[in-house]
Amino acid sequence: MAQRSLKGIAVVGGGPAGLMAALTAARHGAAVVLVDENAEPGGQLRKQIHKFFGSKAHRAGVRGYRIAQELISDCTAAGVELLGQSVVFSLRECTLDLLQKDDAFNLKADAIILATGASENALAFPGCTLPGVMGAGAAQTFVNLHRVLPGRRVLMVGGGNVGLIVAYQLLQAGAEVVGVVEALPYLSGYQVHAAKIKRAGVPIWTSHTVLEARGDQEVQEVTIAAIDDHFHPLPGSERTLAVDTVCLAVGLTPLAELAWQAGCRFCYQGALGGYVPLHSDNMETTLPHVYVAGDIAGVEEASTALEEGAIAGLAAAAAIGCPVPIAEFDAAQERLVSLRKGPFGDIRQLVKSEIVKRWADCRVVE
Numbered sequence: 001m002a003q004r005s006l007k008g009i010a011v012v013g014g015g016p017a018g019l020m021a022a023l024t025a026a027r028h029g030a031a032v033v034l035v036d037e038n039a040e041p042g043g044q045l046r047k048q049i050h051k052f053f054g055s056k057a058h059r060a061g062v063r064g065y066r067i068a069q070e071l072i073s074d075c076t077a078a079g080v081e082l083l084g085q086s087v088v089f090s091l092r093e094c095t096l097d098l099l100q101k102d103d104a105f106n107l108k109a110d111a112i113i114l115a116t117g118a119s120e121n122a123l124a125f126p127g128c129t130l131p132g133v134m135g136a137g138a139a140q141t142f143v144n145l146h147r148v149l150p151g152r153r154v155l156m157v158g159g160g161n162v163g164l165i166v167a168y169q170l171l172q173a174g175a176e177v178v179g180v181v182e183a184l185p186y187l188s189g190y191q192v193h194a195a196k197i198k199r200a201g202v203p204i205w206t207s208h209t210v211l212e213a214r215g216d217q218e219v220q221e222v223t224i225a226a227i228d229d230h231f232h233p234l235p236g237s238e239r240t241l242a243v244d245t246v247c248l249a250v251g252l253t254p255l256a257e258l259a260w261q262a263g264c265r266f267c268y269q270g271a272l273g274g275y276v277p278l279h280s281d282n283m284e285t286t287l288p289h290v291y292v293a294g295d296i297a298g299v300e301e302a303s304t305a306l307e308e309g310a311i312a313g314l315a316a317a318a319a320i321g322c323p324v325p326i327a328e329f330d331a332a333q334e335r336l337v338s339l340r341k342g343p344f345g346d347i348r349q350l351v352k353s354e355i356v357k358r359w360a361d362c363r364v365v366e
Contacts, residue, residue: 015043017294018115024313042068118295127213151245158249272298
């Protein structure tokens with residue numbers, strides 16, 4: 001296998017966290033290679049046609065795909081080497097094993113930043129394997145990247161931001177969204193997104209679930225029902241809807257296989273999507289010079305991923321000897337904390353503090 005050494009930082013994953021990590025490290029003097037399995041980096045940003053909102057510092061008013069374009073352009077200008085269509089299949093110490101098209105080689109770097117994102121969760125129910133049942137992210141990819149409508153009559157399962165945003169984007173693309181089903185008694189997504197689909201006349205059923213999807217070779221109808229406080233269906237509440245597509249927006253799981261393989265310590269945090277690598281405030285794992293950022297470090301928002309990427313980029317650059325002012329760390333940490341205001345954000349901030357504490361305990365033991 002061919003070998004290549006990099007006196008610098010290798011970033012795995014070209015989504016918001018990876019792009020920001022690469023850009024930040026390069027701007028502080030590090031040589032950076034960004035590896036992504038897609039032909040073009042950008043990750044989830046490439047299919048986010050809605051505008052971000054919040055503060056100017058967090059790119060409020062800018063559409064996701066525009067943010068991706070800006071970051072890619074800035075990375076190129078900063079000297080980041082972009083390796084597209086490259087799959088990392090192994091990580092040992094600070095060496096990556098890659099497959100680029102038909103060529104396999106390994107890349108040894110001084111530091112590694114893992115920004116591998118997350119995968120969509122499935123939901124098991126009779127008929128869930130029928131064609132027409134898909135992740136909401138997959139439907140969003142069809143519509144916003146490939147301009148293909150995945151179905152004409154769609155049921156969205158999940159009332160978080162992903163479910164609400166994709167439901168509205170399906171409406172924009174010409175589909176009929178027959179409803180949004182949420183198992184919780186409330187919507188966990190932002191009300192600004194819920195208001196859009198409510199104004200379009202889309203019914204939202206909280207405390208409901210999917211019982212069964214049926215069809216000949218593909219989805220043709222789905223039965224939903226109300227559920228009690230123990231998530232048991234309530235007899236007599238069943239409702240059958242004619243649909244050809246069921247989109248599942250029922251959470252994400254961190255894509256952490258490379259971190260597991262490398263030997264990083266983990267902990268389970270349900271609020272962040274499952275098992276996540278223990279990491280410090282500066283996003284370093286229990287393996288020296290191996291960092292994480294974005295959904296692999298706990299599923300949150302794209303804005304949070306951008307800030308974690310910046311912090312990881314700063315930390316990795318400092319670790320390999322680049323001059324990084326401490327004030328930049330402090331500013332990035334403050335921006336990250338500000339993003340976690342509110343009920344769900346506060347929970348994530350508490351969980352992150354617990355992860356950092358457990359990381360520190362591991363370091364003391366070792």
